[in-house]
Amino acid sequence: MLTAKETKNLFSEYLGDASEETLQKLYEYYALIEQENQKYNLTGFYNEKLIKEGLIESILIFKAIEKEVLNLENKQVLDIGSGAGFPILPFFIYNPSFTLTIYEPQQKRVTFLNLVIEKLGLKNIAVKKIRAEESNEIQYFDFISARAVSELKNLAEITHKLAKINGTFCFLKSHNYEAEIANASWIKNKLNLKFKTLKLGSFFSIENVLVYYQKIQKTPEDIPRKWAQIIKNNLK
Numbered sequence: 252m253l254t255a256k257e258t259k260n261l262f263s264e265y266l267g268d269a270s271e272e273t274l275q276k277l278y279e280y281y282a283l284i285e286q287e288n289q290k291y292n293l294t295g296f297y298n299e300k301l302i303k304e305g306l307i308e309s310i311l312i313f314k315a316i317e318k319e320v321l322n323l324e325n326k327q328v329l330d331i332g333s334g335a336g337f338p339i340l341p342f343f344i345y346n347p348s349f350t351l352t353i354y355e356p357q358q359k360r361v362t363f364l365n366l367v368i369e370k371l372g373l374k375n376i377a378v379k380k381i382r383a384e385e386s387n388e389i390q391y392f393d394f395i396s397a398r399a400v401s402e403l404k405n406l407a408e409i410t411h412k413l414a415k416i417n418g419t420f421c422f423l424k425s426h427n428y429e430a431e432i433a434n435a436s437w438i439k440n441k442l443n444l445k446f447k448t449l450k451l452g453s454f455f456s457i458e459n460v461l462v463y464y465q466k467i468q469k470t471p472e473d474i475p476r477k478w479a480q481i482i483k484n485n486l487k
Contacts, residue, residue: 252285253298261299265307269345276344276371277306283367284335291359293335308454309338310345312423312461315451316396320463321419323349326393329413331383332400334360336367338423339396343376351376352392354383384409384475391415398423403462404435405481411442412470421463428460443468 253261258281259274269277281302287293296305317323326349330339333353343351355361355378364378379386395410395418406422414420424431432446439446444464451459475481 252282253302258282258302261302262307265303266310266345273345277341279371280336280341280344280367281306283363283370287363287366293360293363294337304455304457305335305337306341308457308459309341311454312338312451312459313342313346315449316421316461319449320421320461321394323394325349327391328352329354329388329392329395329410331395331397331406331410332356333364336364338398340364340367344371344373347373347375349375349394352388353378354381354386356380356382382409382478383413384478384481386413388413389470390418393418395420396422402434403428403431404438407435407438407442407444408475408481409478411466411474414466416466416469418466419463420466421461424460424462426458426460428462432462441471441474442466 255278258278262269262274262277284293284301284305285297288297294301294305328339328349329352331354333339333355339351339353343349353364353376355364358380361378361380367373368376368378389412392414395414397406400406403422403424407420410420428448438444446462446464449461449463451461453459
């Protein structure tokens with residue numbers, strides 16, 4: 252495990268505008284991940300790789316989102332299946348200018364995320380043990396994100412009802428994004444979605460591509476379908 256000084260130096264190298272208070276909170280978050288990772292698997296990243304490809308890359312991704320897709324200030328933001336918190340939580344620690352809700356169905360991860368909230372004294376954030384398709388927070392969120400949770404067609408279907416009209420969806424993908432877009436043709440037509448892509452490139456080792464779009468119509472009553480039907484095929 253890296254020391255506080257080593258950790259803060261890495262953050263400062265890539266995030267030169269971060270305050271000492273922010274650097275301290277990011278270090279405490281990193282330390283909690285290392286600590287709890289010894290009890291159960293939160294992430295496969297450790298040490299410098301965890302700081303760079305977990306925390307720093309997460310912040311850089313959302314800085315690009317704010318620049319190119321949507322400024323999150325004063326927005327209601329939902330992240331689906333955050334796990335250890337990547338990529339939304341590091342950015343929220345870095346820039347807590349919005350209200351954050353996290354849906355995470357696994358209890359051990361919910362427990363960990365709540366531990367982070369408590370230890371870091373974070374405000375305007377809630378973690379809920381729920382799946383997106385089960386939620387009743389209809390037309391509530393301005394921005395919905397997810398990373399490595401499920402295929403695009405599934406994410407588009409289970410989250411659509413949760414966003415306000417004109418709300419933005421932004422899903423982090425990698426080199427297979429074109430295949431996922433092609434495989435999402437049924438739900439794209441059903442919900443009148445217009446997918447856009449933004450290639451962020453590789454900050455460290457992983458190729459990052461954003462697939463994003465807006466909600467332009469009310470969600471049909473038959474969407475989302477049952478999860479078993481969603482993952483079985485693209486058609487009813």
